[in-house]
Amino acid sequence: MKKVLLALGLVALSAGAFAQERPRERGPRNSYANPSAVIAAEIAFAQLAQDKGQWTAFAATAAPDAVMFVPQMVWAQQWLKGRANPARPVKWQPHIVWSSCDxxxxxxxxxxxxxxxxxxxxxxxxxxxxxxxxxxxDHGDELKEPLIAPEMLSGQTADCPDRGKRPAGSPAKAKEVKAKDLPPLDPAGRSGKSLDGTLWWEVTVDPSGARNLSVSWKKDGSDQPALIESVDAPVKE
Structure with a gap:
């Protein structure tokens, strides 16, 4: 069974036309979070797919260590290299963004x-x-009915660590990853965490191809799920 669960109390998606208005952002002050930056990146990504081609856009916006499902999990840049674009690219629209404090x-x-x-x-x-x-x-699945769009885009920010536990100065930078340094991909799963530890994710993949993605964060003083997704094993033809 396909399943998408948004953590209760974190977001309410009400029916209405998709609106590219300034997103609602709820987060603590003195954080480096800027959900608008990723909303803009997502919209630009979707437009690039229409202008230059679907796989061209995916390759241009993916990190060297990005993974995707085709339906097995693969290193995205390796799978995308030299791949012909479909005649009609997929269209998509972001609805909500969760951000780490930093x-x-x-x-x-x-x-x-x-x-x-x-x-x-x-x-x-x-x-x-x-x-x-x-x-x-990049994760997702098909649905029998279209996902209902919210009235407005939403940006949500995790709780920030105590001031005494946060480094002073500019936000920490991610370590540079190069494609040639990638280890063999573990087909059973992958995970990641923000540099400040306030947002993290994990995807597990069954040998059948079924998979589960969970996104968790620090919110309201505790560790909470933000998003849980389950995808069935592909049907063998």
């Missing part, structure tokens, strides 16, 4: 549409050494 890791969630149907996506974005965002995980 902004080093963000998660976007929304809807996609194609000639073959409709579904949802979740993209995990990591701030790179140059300050820009690249995606490190």
């Amino acid at each position: 902004g080093s890791l963000m998660v976007s969630h929304g809807a996609w549409q194609s000639d073959k149907g409709t579904g949802y996506f979740t993209t995990i974005w990591q701030r790179q050494k140059d300050g820009k965002y690249k995606w490190v995980l």
Whole structure:
């Protein structure tokens, strides 16, 4: 059974037309989080797919160590290299973004549409050494009914560590990763965490191809789930 669960109390998605208005952002002051940056990156990513081609856009916006599912988990840049673009690219729209306090890791969630149907996506974005965002995980599945769009985009920020536990100065930078340094990909799963430890994710993959993605964060003084997704094993034809 396909399943997408948003943590109760963290977001309310009400029916209405998709609106590219300034997103609502709720987060503590004195943080480096900027959910608008990833909302903008996601919208630009979707437009690039329409302008230059679907796989061209995926390759241009993926980090060297990004993973995706085709349906097995693969290193994205290796799978995308030299791949021809489909005649009609998928269209998609972000609905909500979760951010770590330091902004080093963000998660976007929304809807996609194609000639073959409709579904949802979740993209995990990591701030790179140059300050820009690249995606490190692309996840999603099809749905029988379109995902209902919210009235307005939403940006949510994790609780920040106590002042005494936060480093002074500019936010920490991610370590540079090069494709040639990638280890063999573990087919059973992968995980990641923001530099400040306030947002983290894990994906596990069954030998059948079924997979589960969980995103958790520090919120309201405790560790809480922000998003849980389950995808069935692909049907063998």
